Amino acid sequence: MGKPTGFIEYKRQKTKEQPPLARIEHFGEYATRLSDKDLQTQGARCMDCGTPFCHMGIEIRGTAAGCPINNVIPEWNDLVYRGQWKEALDRLHLTNNFPEFTGRVCPAPCESSCVLGINEPAVAIKSIERSIIDKGFEEGWVMPRVPRTRTGKKVAIIGSGPAGLAAADELNQQGHSVTVYERDDRAGGLLMYGIPNMKLEKEVIERRIRLLQQEGIDFVYNTTVGVDITAEELRAQYDAVLLATGAQKQRELRIEGSEGNGVVLAMDYLTSVTKSYVRSNFEDGQAMNVEGKNVIIIGGGDTGADCVATAIRQNCKSVVQFGKHPKLPNARTEETMWPKDPSIFTFDYAYEEVDAKLGRDPREYCIQTEKIVSDTEGNIKELHTIYMEKILGEDGFHYFKELPGTEKVWPVDYVFVAIGFEGVERSLPERFGVELINNRVAATIKDYQTTVPGVFTAGDARRGQSLVVWAIREGREAAAAIHTFLAKEVVSL
Numbered sequence: 493m494g495k496p497t498g499f500i501e502y503k504r505q506k507t508k509e510q511p512p513l514a515r516i517e518h519f520g521e522y523a524t525r526l527s528d529k530d531l532q533t534q535g536a537r538c539m540d541c542g543t544p545f546c547h548m549g550i551e552i553r554g555t556a557a558g559c560p561i562n563n564v565i566p567e568w569n570d571l572v573y574r575g576q577w578k579e580a581l582d583r584l585h586l587t588n589n590f591p592e593f594t595g596r597v598c599p600a601p602c603e604s605s606c607v608l609g610i611n612e613p614a615v616a617i618k619s620i621e622r623s624i625i626d627k628g629f630e631e632g633w634v635m636p637r638v639p640r641t642r643t644g645k646k647v648a649i650i651g652s653g654p655a656g657l658a659a660a661d662e663l664n665q666q667g668h669s670v671t672v673y674e675r676d677d678r679a680g681g682l683l684m685y686g687i688p689n690m691k692l693e694k695e696v697i698e699r700r701i702r703l704l705q706q707e708g709i710d711f712v713y714n715t716t717v718g719v720d721i722t723a724e725e726l727r728a729q730y731d732a733v734l735l736a737t738g739a740q741k742q743r744e745l746r747i748e749g750s751e752g753n754g755v756v757l758a759m760d761y762l763t764s765v766t767k768s769y770v771r772s773n774f775e776d777g778q779a780m781n782v783e784g785k786n787v788i789i790i791g792g793g794d795t796g797a798d799c800v801a802t803a804i805r806q807n808c809k810s811v812v813q814f815g816k817h818p819k820l821p822n823a824r825t826e827e828t829m830w831p832k833d834p835s836i837f838t839f840d841y842a843y844e845e846v847d848a849k850l851g852r853d854p855r856e857y858c859i860q861t862e863k864i865v866s867d868t869e870g871n872i873k874e875l876h877t878i879y880m881e882k883i884l885g886e887d888g889f890h891y892f893k894e895l896p897g898t899e900k901v902w903p904v905d906y907v908f909v910a911i912g913f914e915g916v917e918r919s920l921p922e923r924f925g926v927e928l929i930n931n932r933v934a935a936t937i938k939d940y941q942t943t944v945p946g947v948f949t950a951g952d953a954r955r956g957q958s959l960v961v962w963a964i965r966e967g968r969e970a971a972a973a974i975h976t977f978l979a980k981e982v983v984s985l
């Protein structure tokens with residue numbers, strides 16, 4: 493640690509953001525870097541705390557505490573403080589294949605675990621991480637690393653989300669020949685067509701893909717495994733297969749009238765907008781457009797928030813977001829709103845934007861959707877709701893009770909359904925004959941191997957909808973397991 497008094501002398505500063513009214517005029521990234529000098533002082537705030545929980549990467553009741561990929565944060569904080577940026581980049585790349593993704597969209601469990609956070613704002617770890625890698629690309633320090641030798645072993649990776657990409661990178665560096673199959677027209681999974689461009693510029697993903705290609709990884713696009721190429725063909729052609737297909741089966745809204753025109757799954761909306769943006773800057777007219785429309789988003793998580801931010805950029809007339817289904821005991825109320833700490837999470841941006849443009853917070857809590865009413869042509873026009881009260885039952889659990897007299901009719905043209913994901917799409921795992929557990933591909937955390945030898949799984953497909961950083965961790969660990977599996981095969985020949 494270079495400056496023992498840094499945490500006393502300097503205040504926290506994080507990545508700069510364009511003001512809300514300016515940034516909703518476009519779909520480009522709105523966060524920009526601090527100056528090198530400011531970043532050095534931010535690095536100096538890391539106080540050599542002795543037990544740096546920031547890089548522990550443990551899971552407590554499903555919530556990450558510390559960095560899931562064990563980034564050695566205090567070390568690169570110190571290197572940044574000393575102005576040794578290239579060394580900081582090398583240290584960062586040791587544990588993180590894609591810091592340019594996590595530096596932009598990770599909810600930064602490292603910052604929630606920062607010891608300085610006990611009585612001061614946490615070290616701005618995420619901003620420092622992003623700056624190290626962005627500077628690395630600008631300076632030309634991130635170069636293709638082509639493996640010197642090849643093992644002769646072939647691995648097929650199905651799915652090019654962060655889990656598949658991390659595994660591909662690791663396995664390629666071990667000298668195996670890797671082919672990534674992707675059903676979409678570009679790589680990145682939810683990084684590409686789920687997370688909106690303003691949070692993660694798509695060129696940032698494409699830049700990394702070009703690098704991986706130069707390093708020898710093959711990408712096969714527009715190819716749905718199980719349809720365009722069979723599971724049997726893949727198994728015959730490759731020594732190991734990794735299912736990194738995500739958990740993208742969305743939960744549907746099932747209330748009276750939900751079949752009306754204008755009720756759309758959130759991911760279909762987000763995907764149509766991003767596809768149209770990256771292919772033609774919207775000139776193809778393929779993006780679903782809510783300009784001048786009344787929009788309601790059902791679902792209080794980050795997918796819902798991304799719909800809010802997209803709708804406000806399209807100049808919608810109104811936008812409202814309902815919190816979790818109030819009949820669930822863990823439904824969000826004003827006291828348990830999400831995100832808990834807006835300085836860290838990545839989707840409070842949407843609420844600031846609506847507030848700036850329309851002068852209100854779009855979020856509504858403890859509200860029950862009753863029915864949707866359409867006009868004679870089948871286009872939706874009203875959403876009927878009733879507010880709920882949260883009460884504590886005799887059994888100690890919370891329940892929700894309808895509040896008589898709070899019925900409300902909302903004028904609506906579009907309802908975006910963002911009420912979560914049900915797990916993996918079952919057809920592919922079934923074709924490989926692997927077992928599922930709770931709508932996820934069954935595999936142990938130890939070796940990521942499914943119930944079929946030689947077939948592995950990682951990322952959301954194994955753990956359910958999660959975070960980019962967990963997908964990277966799983967991809968890295970699954971790659972290590974596949975490497976061991978392939979090495980055993982060589983030994984037993």
Ligand code: FAD
Pocket residue numbers: 597598599650651652653654655656673674675676680681682683686687688691715716717718736737738739740762794795798838920950951952953957958959960961963
């Ligand atoms: P995915 O990213 O889902 O990738 C799976 C890939 O497999 C896809 O490209 C898919 O097309 C492909 N595939 C599936 N089946 C086949 C097949 N049969 N053949 C060929 N290809 C196939 N996390 C964060 O950390 N921060 C955020 O801000 C954030 N925002 C999010 C916003 C939204 C709207 C959503 C939906 C998720 C968000 N997440 C965020 C979660 C994060 O994106 C996921 O946890 C992560 O992408 C999972 O990675 P993965 O590689 O397991 O799967």
